[in-house]
Structure formats: C-alpha cells, structure tokens
Amino acid sequence: TKTAESAAGGKLVMVTNAEFPPYEYHNNNEIVGIDAEIAKAIADKLGMELEIQDMAFDSLIPAVQSGKADFTAAGMTVNEDRKKNVDFTDTYAKAAQVIIVKEGSDIVNPDGLEGKKVGVQTGTTGDIYADDIKDAAVQRFNKGMDAVMALTQDKIDAVVIDREPATVFVKDNTGLKILDEAFTEEEYAIAVKKGNTELLEKMNGAIKELKDSGELQKIIDKYITA
Numbered sequence: 001t002k003t004a005e006s007a008a009g010g011k012l013v014m015v016t017n018a019e020f021p022p023y024e025y026h027n028n029n030e031i032v033g034i035d036a037e038i039a040k041a042i043a044d045k046l047g048m049e050l051e052i053q054d055m056a057f058d059s060l061i062p063a064v065q066s067g068k069a070d071f072t073a074a075g076m077t078v079n080e081d082r083k084k085n086v087d088f089t090d091t092y093a094k095a096a097q098v099i100i101v102k103e104g105s106d107i108v109n110p111d112g113l114e115g116k117k118v119g120v121q122t123g124t125t126g127d128i129y130a131d132d133i134k135d136a137a138v139q140r141f142n143k144g145m146d147a148v149m150a151l152t153q154d155k156i157d158a159v160v161i162d163r164e165p166a167t168v169f170v171k172d173n174t175g176l177k178i179l180d181e182a183f184t185e186e187e188y189a190i191a192v193k194k195g196n197t198e199l200l201e202k203m204n205g206a207i208k209e210l211k212d213s214g215e216l217q218k219i220i221d222k223y224i225t226a
C-alpha cells in the first residue's frame with residue numbers, strides 16, 4: 001500500500017466506511033456513492049490513481065494518522081475534537097443529525113429522547129450527541145443499518161444518524177419516520193494527515209474547481225433527489 005509519502009508517485013489511498021448510503025455503500029463488490037465520486041473527480045484532477053479501502057468508521061482517523069491511508073472521505077463531520085488529530089479540507093456538503101423513530105412513537109422531538117434507548121453508529125457525531133442526552137441508554141452499532149434493524153425489532157426507541165442515510169434507511173424499511181426537528185447542523189469534509197499541507201492544498205484546489213464548475217453539485221444531485 002502506498003502512503004502519503006508516495007502520493008506524488010501517482011496513487012492516492014482513501015479509506016471510508018461503506019455503510020453510509022448515499023455517501024458510500026457497496027454495489028456489486030464496488031464502493032460507490034457521493035464520496036467515492038468526489039474522490040475520483042479529485043484524483044482525476046490531480047492526475048492520480050484512486051484506491052478505496054473499507055473499514056470501521058472509528059478506524060478511519062487512526063488510518064490517516066498512521067499514514068496507512070492518504071485521506072478519508074466518509075461523510076465525516078468537521079468538529080474541534082477531530083481537528084486535533086487530522087487536517088480537514090474545505091467542506092463539500094451540509095448535513096444534520098436527525099432522529100429516526102417508529103411510526104406512532106411517543107418521541108416527537110429531541111427532548112423526547114430523555115431516558116430512552118438510543119442507537120447510534122460507533123464513533124460518529126450521533127454517538128457524541130446521544131452521549132449528552134439525559135438518562136438515555138446509548139447502544140452502539142458497527143453499522144447505522146444495524147441500529148435501524150434494532151429499532152424495527154423494538155430493541156431500541158430511536159436512532160440518531162445523519163439525514164441522508166436516515167432517508168435511505170427509512171425508505172427501505174416500512175413503519176419508520178424521521179422527526180421534523182433535526183438535532184444539529186453539520187458540515188462534511190475530507191481529512192488528511194495532520195501537517196500534510198501539500199495534499200491538503202492540492203485537494204482544496206480540486207474541490208474549488210469542482211464547486212465552481214458545478215460538477216460537485218451534479219454528483220450530489222445524482223444521489224440525492226430533493
């Protein structure tokens with residue numbers, strides 16, 4: 001595996017957690033989605049090859065820190081804590097944490113989560129927020145979809161997760177709904193190894209071009225229909 005040091009040699013290694021439609025998911029042994037396409041478009045602009053590896057969400061930042069990967073694109077929310085460990089590019093999408101419940105649930109807004117069993121994907125911002133809910137029993141899952149399955153089986157009362165995957169999961173499973181009131185607003189960015197300003201600047205240049213040309217919005221619109 002090539003690392004950041006050899007990135008100039010022509011290959012970029014990206015790590016992601018492909019359990020997060022429509023940003024990254026498996027389709028016929030391939031990792032596809034918004035992040036995969038944006039990363040490919042960036043690599044093309046830099047004249048580099050792209051390799052995508054799949055791993056647990058909470059292993060992504062360590063993989064970038066250790067140099068096992070050049071960057072992670074994973075619907076990753078920019079926050080102060082993560083900024084201590086990696087450098088983020090300019091943001092490329094807006095996001096929000098939302099609440100999924102069963103239809104007919106007595107939970108009607110974020111306050112209603114108090115004292116409830118709340119499912120999240122391990123290490124995500126949903127996990128961080130759920131942690132602050134008074135008297136809630138937080139259950140952590142490797143995949144967001146596993147949390148949604150637990151909800152359909154009444155093992156938990158709600159799932160806190162990003163809006164776009166929530167929309168996909170609710171569409172694929174009957175009897176679920178997303179509450180109107182979102183938990184938080186967030187923004188996604190790509191993360192590189194701390195101090196790798198060369199790659200960071202190159203990627204920011206490519207992201208700006210993709211924004212200015214409308215190509216970035218085109219990729220997002222291909223997967224998210226308003």
Ligand code: ARG
Pocket residue numbers: 016017018019020024057074075076077078095121123124125126162
């Ligand atoms: N936006 C949330 C975060 O940064 C969840 C991201 C989950 N991404 C994934 N590929 N599973 O923590």
